[in-house]
Every structure is written in structure tokens, then in C-alpha cells.
Amino acid sequence: MINVLKSLVLCGFIGLLSQAHASERSDLAWQSVEQQHAILIDVRSEGEFSQGHLSNAQNIPHTVIAQQITAITKDKSQPIVVYCRSGNRSGYALQVLQAMGYQQVVNGGGLKEMLASKSH
Template sequence: MMRKFFLVVTTWLTVSTLFLGSMVMADTYWIDVREADEFATGHHPEAVNIPYESIGERIGEVTGEKHADIRVYCRSGKRSGVAKATLESLGFTQVINEGGVEDVLSKIAAEK
């Protein structure tokens, strides 16, 4: 009887831990790597602005979680490509280059 109890408790704890872990990982961090004046002309509503030259020094302002879902974009995709490479060299594993700001804003409009 005790053995069955511990099996149930262990299973419940494992499932709960996996569920909570997936909830913690659910956040997506949007980073616009253009300059501040470009950011001011329009950006993803959840984005923070960190110019690509500063991404390595300032990523801690957004997250320190190496497996966080990070989306970077710029005007055309070139600077965000550099930012992606920088973040990956620092150990971030889930970085996606979303390309240019127009692509990002078009996706948002299409989802509405």
C-alpha cells in the first residue's frame, strides 16, 4: 500500500514539475536590435530596444535564462543575424532571427 502511495506521489510530482517548467519557459522575449530612433518609428508591441552592438552586454536586462525563447529583428534581418550569433556565442539556445520589422508587423496584423 505504501509503495503504491509513493508511486502516485512521485508521478504527480514529476508531472507537476514538467508542467510548471513548461509554464516558466513559455515567455517569448522580443528584442528590436535597431537604433533608438528607428525603434521610435514603430516596433513589435512587446519588444525592448537593444541595439545589436550592445546585445552581449545588455541581454541580462531582458533575461539570463539560456533556454529562453528570444526573437530578434531589425530593419532587414542583417543586424538581427549578428545579434543572434552573438547571443548563441554566449550560450543562448533558442534565438530566432525574425528578419525585418515589416515582416514582424505583418505577422502581427495577419494574426488579428
């Protein structure tokens, strides 16, 4: 019983840590947008994007980010913020863009956490 309680407490603590991390990444993303005029890219599908997105965001699904990023910017030093639903697809997009030489890419995480962070 005590081991079960310890596990539950540990899981709760880890959950709090991941929430803090999520908040930090979205705060960093907004700083990049506001201070460095980063381009906002929503890497969700067109259908998800049409159901709601951040103002000024452009839609490039993560599956075609490598092929379509140059239509938005060819400048490898241009700050870019990518986001999706949970942060997984935007993490993939970040890795692709970095592999292509883009130097200032931030994973903002999910749309909900970006919206929550913006309202602080």
C-alpha cells in the same frame, strides 16, 4: 536575348524564394512569441525604435546586445526573438547570443515582415 530572359526569370524565381523564406522566419518568430512566451528584442538603433516597433518589444541595439542582454534575461534557455529593419542586424544579434550560450534565439527578420506575418 533568350539568355537575358532566362536571367530575368531566374532572378524573379530567386526573389520569390527569398520572400517565402522571410515569411517562414517571421511566422516561426511569432510562434515562439505566442507559444513559448519568447522575449521580443528590437536590435535597431534607439532612433529607429522610437519611430515604431512591435508591441512588447524591448530595444537593445545589436552593437551592445552582448553587454545588455543579461539586464533582460540571464536564463540561457529563455526563448528570444530578435528583429531589425531587414534581418541583417538581427542575424548578427542571433549569432552573438548563440555564442553566449542562449539556446532558443530566433531571427524574426525585419519589422515590416514581422508586421505582415502577424496580420495573417
